Every structure is written in structure tokens, then in C-alpha cells.
Amino acid sequence: MLSKRVIPCLDVNAGKLTKGIRFKDNAVIGDPVESAKLYYEEGADEIVFYDITASAEGRGIMLQVVEEVARNIFIPFSVGGGISTLEDMRAVLLAGSEKVSVNSAAVENPRIIAEGAEAFGSQCIVVGMDVLKTDKSGQIPSGYEVVIHGGRKRVHLDALQWAAEVERLGAGEICLNSIDADGTREGYELELTRLVAQKVRIPVIASGGAGHPEHMVQAVTEGLASAALIASIIHYGEFSITGIKEYMYQAGIKVRRTW
Amino acid sequence: MIAILDYSAGNLTSVKRALDHEQIPCEVTSDAQTLKNSAGIIFPGVGAAGSAMRNLISSGLDENLKDLIRSGKPMLGICLGCQIILYESMENNTRTLGIIPGQCRRFQDDLRDEMQNLINIPHMGWNSVQLHNHCELFKDVDEEAEFYFVHSYYPVPAQDFVLGTTRYGLEFCSVFGRTGLWAMQFHPEKSGRPGLKILNNFYRYCLEHDHA
Numbered sequence: 001m002l003s004k005r006v007i008p009c010l011d012v013n014a015g016k017l018t019k020g021i022r023f024k025d026n027a028v029i030g031d032p033v034e035s036a037k038l039y040y041e042e043g044a045d046e047i048v049f050y051d052i053t054a055s056a057e058g059r060g061i062m063l064q065v066v067e068e069v070a071r072n073i074f075i076p077f078s079v080g081g082g083i084s085t086l087e088d089m090r091a092v093l094l095a096g097s098e099k100v101s102v103n104s105a106a107v108e109n110p111r112i113i114a115e116g117a118e119a120f121g122s123q124c125i126v127v128g129m130d131v132l133k134t135d136k137s138g139q140i141p142s143g144y145e146v147v148i149h150g151g152r153k154r155v156h157l158d159a160l161q162w163a164a165e166v167e168r169l170g171a172g173e174i175c176l177n178s179i180d181a182d183g184t185r186e187g188y189e190l191e192l193t194r195l196v197a198q199k200v201r202i203p204v205i206a207s208g209g210a211g212h213p214e215h216m217v218q219a220v221t222e223g224l225a226s227a228a229l230i231a232s233i234i235h236y237g238e239f240s241i242t243g244i245k246e247y248m249y250q251a252g253i254k255v256r257r258t259w
Numbered sequence: 260m261i262a263i264l265d266y267s268a269g270n271l272t273s274v275k276r277a278l279d280h281e282q283i284p285c286e287v288t289s290d291a292q293t294l295k296n297s298a299g300i301i302f303p304g305v306g307a308a309g310s311a312m313r314n315l316i317s318s319g320l321d322e323n324l325k326d327l328i329r330s331g332k333p334m335l336g337i338c339l340g341c342q343i344i345l346y347e348s349m350e351n352n353t354r355t356l357g358i359i360p361g362q363c364r365r366f367q368d369d370l371r372d373e374m375q376n377l378i379n380i381p382h383m384g385w386n387s388v389q390l391h392n393h394c395e396l397f398k399d400v401d402e403e404a405e406f407y408f409v410h411s412y413y414p415v416p417a418q419d420f421v422l423g424t425t426r427y428g429l430e431f432c433s434v435f436g437r438t439g440l441w442a443m444q445f446h447p448e449k450s451g452r453p454g455l456k457i458l459n460n461f462y463r464y465c466l467e468h469d470h471a
Contacts, residue, residue: 001373001426003385003405040451045385074277076407076449096272098449121305123381123409172381172409201368203379226379256385258403259451 003256004220005045005227006244007205008234010035012081014053015061033068039234040073042241043259047073048101048175048229051081063095070096078126080175084109089116093124101175103128104148107155107162110169117170126205127166128175131159131192144192151179159192160199167200174200175229177207185211185233193223205229213239213247220253261285261462262297264324264340266304266314274303274337277448281455283462291323299465300324300332303448304339308363308412309351311339321356328358333439333465335396341435341442342414350412359436361416370428378428381411388423388433388445396441396460397423397434404453406445408433414444439468 010032011018017030036047049069051062059082066079079092080101089100100120106113106127116125130151136143144159163174176196178189188206197204203226206219216228233239245255263274265287278285278301285301286293294300302324304311315321328334336344343355348363355363370378385405390397413431423434425444433444441461447454 001386002382005384070273070276071280074280074449074455075451094272096276098273121307123305123383173383201377201380203383224376226384256405258401258405259453
């Protein structure tokens with residue numbers, strides 16, 4: 001039986017973590033490679049790196065980070081943030097990442113999903129979706145709207161329609177981030193997660209709002225997600241990945257407990 | 260030296276990185292002589308069966324591999340490299356190498372998991388392997404260990420070759436082969452410490468049975 005995945009997300013800016021993580025053992029605060037190793041040792045099932053670097057110069061540093069991570073951890077990891085061309089995808093995959101994540105660029109140019117899937121295989125292509133709850137309307141029948149550029153730009157695109165479209169184009173997975181829930185620590189947007197998970201056959205990763213291991217249990221039961229993305233809940237040391245997985249296990253969820 | 264077969268199919272570097280980390284000497288190659296001189300061959304691969312077979316045939320590697328296996332060269336097929344060892348694949352309706360009898364089938368859309376939810380396709384993530392027959396490569400690997408899978412097609416080898424199975428909508432064969440010729444659907448190079456252990460066990464076997 002497939003285990004539900006717990007996936008820490010690390011925001012990287014010019015090769016440094018934007019939020020330092022707790023000091024433990026030899027983990028250097030602010031170093032994405034050391035943090036990835038720590039989470040690998042603690043039983044992360046996968047790791048997501050989100051590159052928030054604005055400059056082209058910083059992007060080169062990210063590739064070095066990816067190479068260094070790939071030499072040290074032997075679980076899948078993905079890289080997202082600013083990926084907009086096949087060449088961007090090729091560069092991070094060659095550097096050793098398993099998957100690439102496209103977000104705004106996929107909305108602006110959906111063909112990138114099909115081209116990426118054709119060139120590298122669907123299993124590589126994760127589509128990140130930032131979603132805002134809104135009034136139901138003709139344009140947005142589900143009441144959930146896709147927004148881009150970190151939520152700054154509305155494109156009048158229905159989240160469920162977009163999810164079906166990215167699956168049709170060949171995406172291998174959807175990382176579904178609720179802008180409303182993000183940062184609240186009050187739990188994932190479960191209704192949205194469930195609607196998207198029921199709409200598509202590819203795996204859905206719930207993102208945004210995790211504040212307690214119970215939220216991850218909810219994401220994979222009520223929300224029907226295949227995986228839960230977590231960030232601040234572990235970066236600040238309130239919970240460890242091991243502890244979260246133990247909690248989920250006790251709640252009857254199949255998680256990977258031996259590594 | 261372990262030869263990692265390069266037949267222009269997907270991610271070869273992740274296997275190399277894992278072997279490098281374990282300090283197992285290895286070389287990514289498509290050269291017949293290098294393959295012959297190796298202590299064992301890893302046949303990796305992510306991608307589609309059709310294009311992979313075309314690459315193997317056009318380079319003559321298909322016949323090379325069969326000769327090497329006949330000669331007793333240890334081999335480990337991973338993911339697509341495991342599927343392609345069989346007779347045929349439903350993916351692109353491809354006739355594959357035909358080293359072990361069997362075929363590769365696609366997960367059917369109507370399969371449901373233990374909670375009665377329709378399964379996601381591809382099968383992506385960590386799952387367990389139940390061993391039904393002894394497999395040297397699983398020596399000292401925890402029975403509870405899980406492995407990283409990502410695939411939409413699954414192998415159906417002849418029953419005699421089944422070593423281990425995995426549940427996902429149905430029970431499918433995830434490890435098969437015989438001593439010296441192993442195939443696994445999951446990615447040991449991406450399965451954390453238990454996966455690295457399997458790669459080490461393969462290397463150890465190769466060293467002990469080096470015919471080169």
C-alpha cells in the first residue's frame with residue numbers, strides 16, 4: 001500500500017535559505033544543503049526547493065545547490081521557482097533534481113507542460129497552483145481561482161478547470177497551494193484539496209496552512225491528497241518530521257517509518 | 260567496476276551519484292568492451308519502452324546485453340530497465356529484450372486502493388515490497404523498508420521468476436529475476452538507505468562472481 005508523503009519545502013534565495021531552520025546537530029542554519037541532509041536523515045519522503053532568487057546570477061548558485069544536494073541525499077527532490085523554459089527544466093534536471101515545478105509560467109504558456117512531459121517524462125513535471133477562494137461565477141464555477149506571480153495577479157482561471165487541463169497536458173503531479181490558508185497555521189484548505197484530488201487522477205500535494213500534524217492527517221484523509229507539504233512547522237523546530245510521521249501513523253495513516 | 264548502461268533513456272546520473280556516494284567504482288557507458296570488462300551491469304532508465312528499445316536496437320546493444328547475460332554477467336534492471344528485460348510491453352506495443360518471459364501492463368483506470376478510492380496513475384511514492392522468495396540483494400534490508408516507485412506500467416513476469424510483490428490497486432510483481440539477474444520496478448538509488456544497501460549488495464555479488 002502506498003504511503004502518504006511528508007514533504008518539507010525550503011525557500012532558497014541566492015543559495016541561502018530565507019528562513020533559517022532550527023539548530024540541531026551539525027546543521028548549519030540557513031544552508032539548504034545541510035537542511036536537506038537533516039530532513040533526509042529525519043525521514044522526509046521528498047524535498048521541495050523553491051528558488052525565490054530574482055537575479056540571473058543567483059540562479060547559477062541554485063544549480064550548484066541542486067548538484068550538492070543530489071550528491072548527498074537519495075530520495076526524490078524537486079526544484080521550482082522561476083522555471084519557464086525547457087532549458088530551465090533541463091538545467092535543474094541535469095544538476096540532479098528528480099522533478100521540476102512550474103507555476104506562473106505554465107498559466108502564461110501552458111504548452112511548457114506538454115513540452116516538458118514530452119522531453120523529460122510526465123513524472124518530472126509538477127505543476128504548482130496558487131489558489132484563492134472567491135465567489136462562484138460563470139468564469140469561476142468552483143469558487144476557487146488560480147492566481148499567479150505569488151498571488152499578485154489574477155487571471156480569471158478556475159482552479160478545477162486548470163487542474164484538469166494540466167493533467168491533460170501531461171503534468172505528473174499537482175502541488176496545490178491555498179493562498180488563503182498559507183501562513184495561517186490553521187490547517188490546509190481541505191475542500192479545495194478534495195475537489196482537485198477528485199477532479200484528476202494524478203497525485204495532489206496539499207500545501208499551505210500546516211500548523212499541527214493533525215492537519216496533515218486531514219489533508220490525506222478528508223482532503224484525499226497524496227502528500228502534504230510542510231515548511232515553518234518544522235523549520236522552527238516545533239515538530240520534527242519523525243514526530244509528524246509518528247503522529248500520522250498513530251492516526252491510522254500509512255507512512256514510511258523505516259529509512 | 261560497475262557499468263551503468265547508457266542507452267539514452269532518462270536519468271542515468273542519479274544511479275551514478277548513488278554509487279559514487281557508496282564509493283562503488285562505476286562508469287556510465289554504451290561501449291561493448293567496457294560492458295564486457297565490467298564486474299556487473301546496471302540497466303537503469305526512466306522513459307518510454309518504445310524509444311528505449313529503438314535506441315538499444317539501433318546501437319546493437321540489445322544483442323550485446325543478451326550475450327553478456329548468457330555468459331553469466333550479473334545484471335540489475337531498474338524501473339524501465341526492469342520492464343525491458345521481459346518479452347513485450349503494452350507501452351507503445353513494444354517487443355522488448357525477451358530475456359525473462361513475461362510482459363508489461365498498464366495500471367487499469369478502474370483500480371481502487373484499500374480505502375476504495377480510485378488509484379492515482381502513475382504509481383508515485385513510497386511502497387513496501389513483500390518478498391516471496393529469497394533474494395540476495397535484500398540481505399540486511401529491513402523488512403519494513405519502503406522504496407520509491409514512479410511508473411504507470413508494471414511487470415508481469417512468469418511466476419517462476421517472481422521474487423517480491425507490491426500492493427497498489429492490485430498486487431503486482433515489483434522484484435523478479437534469478438540469482439545474478441535481478442529486476443526491480445522501484446528506484447533503489449532514490450530509496451534512501453535501504454536502496455543504497457541493495458546497490459551495495461549487488462556490487463558485493465558482482466565482486467564475488469567477477470567473470471571479466
